[in-house]
Structure formats: C-alpha cells, structure tokens
Amino acid sequence: MGPAEHGTGPGADAPVHSQGEPGRARTRDGRELYYQRRAGPEGRPTVVFEGGLAAGRSYWAGVQTALADVAPTVVYDRSGLGRSPAAPPGASRRLHALADDLGDLLDHLGPGGPFLLVGHSWGGPLVRLAAAARPARVAGLVLVDPSDEACDLLFEPSMRRAERAGQLATVWLARLGLLGRVYRSLTAALPPDAAADLRAEGFTVAMTRARGRELEDAAGDLRALLKNPPGLAGLPVTVVSAGRTSAGMPESVRRRATVSHAYRARQSPHGRHVVLPEADHMVVTTSAAELAEEIRRLAT
Template identity: 50%
Template structure:
C-alpha cells in the first residue's frame, strides 16, 4: 500500500512532515511539490485544477505499483478527488483533511473572493520584505526535525510561492463551482473526511459551521464514507492533529 499526500494551496511537501512520519511506520509514503512550490520549478502553463489533477496522476503513474491511498488537505482535497475519479481502479481510499468543497456556498460569494485577493496582495508584500514566514512561525516550530524546519523556512514563504498561489486562485473557484452540478464520480472509493472544529485560520464561526456541514454531506455520498472531527484543530489539521490523520489512514490501509 502506498500513501500519497497532496498539500494545500500554497503549501509544500513539508506541510505533511508530522503526518508522514507517523504513516511511514505502517505504509510506503510519497510527498511531492506541485509546480512552483517547494523544490518544483514553476510551470508557465495555467495552474488549473484540471492540470494539477493531471500532474498528480502523472506522479502516480511513476509511483510504486499497488493500491494507493490519496490524502489531500484544503485545496488538495479537490485535486485528489479529481485525480481519483480519472483512475479509480488504482485508488483504495481517499482521506480529505479539512478540504475545500463545492458544497460550501460561502466560497463563491463576492465577499470571499475579494477577501482572497486582499490576502494574496498582503502576502505578496510580506514575502518581498521577507516577513511572511513570521506569520507562520508556529508551523516552523511544529516541524519534527531541524532539517525539515530549515527546508520549510527557505521554501515556504517566498514571492514565488505567492505567485503560484495567485496563479492557482485565478481559476480554482470557477472550476470548483462547476462541480456543484457535476462533481467527480468516485464510485465505490471509500472516502474519509476530517474536519477541524474550531474557527480561525481564515474561517469565521459561520464559515466553519457551513464547512463542516458540507464535509458531512461529502462523506455521506461515499458508500463507505466516514466523517471525523478533529476536536482540537481549526484548518491546519496536519500540524495540530497529525495523529488523528495517521489513524484514519491506518484504518483504510487495513495494516495491523
């Protein structure tokens, strides 16, 4: 069994360090950087959801043979859903960690889109000044080893990362909106959805409630769906509750 991790919108492979460390005890693990993030070079083509799912499937084609479990956090959730729908024969399960979901209506409001643009502009300025990492010092402090902390600090908060995030954001929500009528078909693939329970990390109490309702509905669509609450977490569950994620992956692998 191989477990492949897909990070959130502006995150690199390092965001999975705490979870990967635990999962590696019972399964083969693969982390990677999408184009323009971490150690991967930028891609001049549009960073559409469709393209990112194809890139993931290209990676899976080169992965060790055997059943695959895909794990996606935040914006990585739709990416693994779309990739899995295109090659369901090789997917043994999905774990969606506080995923972005088309059933969350607030994502498509004018206020949310304006807020997203404002945050991106603010982050551009901070990244140019070398200050963006200070906002996320808590993530660096959570890293399990000095080398991982150094890599995240050097790769995670640069102007290039913000440019990639902005390139993804140009089309992401528009593509996701089309799924409200025709979502990717996952067939019989088991789906576990893990939700944070606390507001914060950009989610108000209202947005958190709407998000978790959508997550419960997403899990219910799967014939073997499961909705799990991360009681001590807001959005960044891979940093704040890695044991819970690892436990859900372990359950899907069927490992002893």
C-alpha cells in the same frame, strides 16, 4: 525508480531526511515534480499527500513520520512550489491541470498503485479529480478540512474579496521577508529538517506567484465540480473537519464548512466524517497524530 529513491525499508536505519529519499517525476508535458518517499511495510497502499493552496511537501512531515510503521508515504511539490520548477507562463494551474500532474506522479510511482490519496484544503477536490480519472488504482481518499463545492459560501463575492486580500497580504509579507514569521507555530511543529526546508522554500516570492496562478479561478473550478461531480466508484472516503476556528475561519465559516464535509462523506457508501476537536484548519500540524490515525484506518 532506482533503489536510492525508495528510502529505507522496515528494520533498516532511519532515512537521512525525515520525509524520505528524493526523486523527480516527469509530467506529460516535460516538467519535473520533486518528491520524497519513505518506505514502509509491504502489501500496503502508498499514501500520497496533496497540499493545500500553494502548500508544498514539508508541512506533511509530522503526519508522514507518524505513519512510518503503517505504509509507504510520498510527499511532493506542485510546479512552482518547493523544489519543483515553475510551469511555463501559459500553462494552466487550474484544478484539472493540477490533478493531471498528480496523475503523472502516480504513473511514475507505479501505474497500478494502489494509492491512498490524502488532500488538505484545496488539495481535497484535487485528489477527488485524480482519483476519478483512474479509480481502480486508488484504495481510498482522506479529505482533510477540504474546500468543497457543497459549501455555498465558497461562491459568495465575499470569498473572492478575501482571496484577493489574502494574496496581496501574502505577496507583501513575502517581499518583506516576514511571511515565515506568520507561520512560526507551523514550522515549530515539524521535524527540524522539514522545518528548515519549509523556512527556506515555503515563504518566497516565487511561492506567491504559484499561489496567484492556483487562485486564478477557484470559483470556476468549484462550479465545474458542481456541474460534473468526480465519480469515485464507491471508494472509501474519510472527511476530516477541524473543530476549532482560526484566522479566516471564524465560527460562521467553520460551521458551514463542516456541514459540507458531512455531506461529502455521505456521498460515499463507505464514507466517514470525523471532527478533530483540537485541530484548526491546519489539521496537518495542529492534530498530526489524530490525522495519522484516520489515515491508518484506511491504509491497514
């Protein structure tokens, strides 16, 4: 990695972009993943952020900038999102394949780590898989309102219907150029440069295709985790739950999700479960400062 990819160090001028300097990491099958890196204090694990379903790097900007004095940070786009080219049509976008891509990004950043992995929603099980593949280089995990196989609701037929309806609505709104309006409050919470990137890249028809591929068999991916739970070798795990309901997360769903989060935290000898009362499912923007504080606990 050349100096231009490292961003700026402590005490230097702020990076040109709030999310840091750009770089590209190559996967084992030759694809490229676009990432941005902000430098931070030396001797701290690099915090690597993993987005939710079809969510790219930009919506982490508020959390990332809040950690500027804490640790180096990296955000990236999965294949087909943001500035990362789409994977070939026959390439799997199932959970294990996405975790392999994250592992390849970590190899590029520095194979030995240490890394603190932060995963939101669908990114939660993804970072667990990536950590289990090589736990020695992982300092800990922060799971942010994660999808979790301990939540039986995720296996119900109603969830499959909701996924199909959500995908159809997302495609329709993207084709009409209206999807960004649905997420105005999200973009408004971000630094201006990250908000501009998200408006340009996050609500496209191409994104909806990547979303559909990631949803190919979500229930099957979660069943695989039930059958073969990722072994985290006693790593510290903080699980953050939202305290408020939101679209798609009414009170009954919210309650069952939070119970599964408490269970996940209990599986770690160094587990911590935190409920952020002012956050909805989009914790990364509705409670960015509070989430950054939970990340700080594990990074310092």
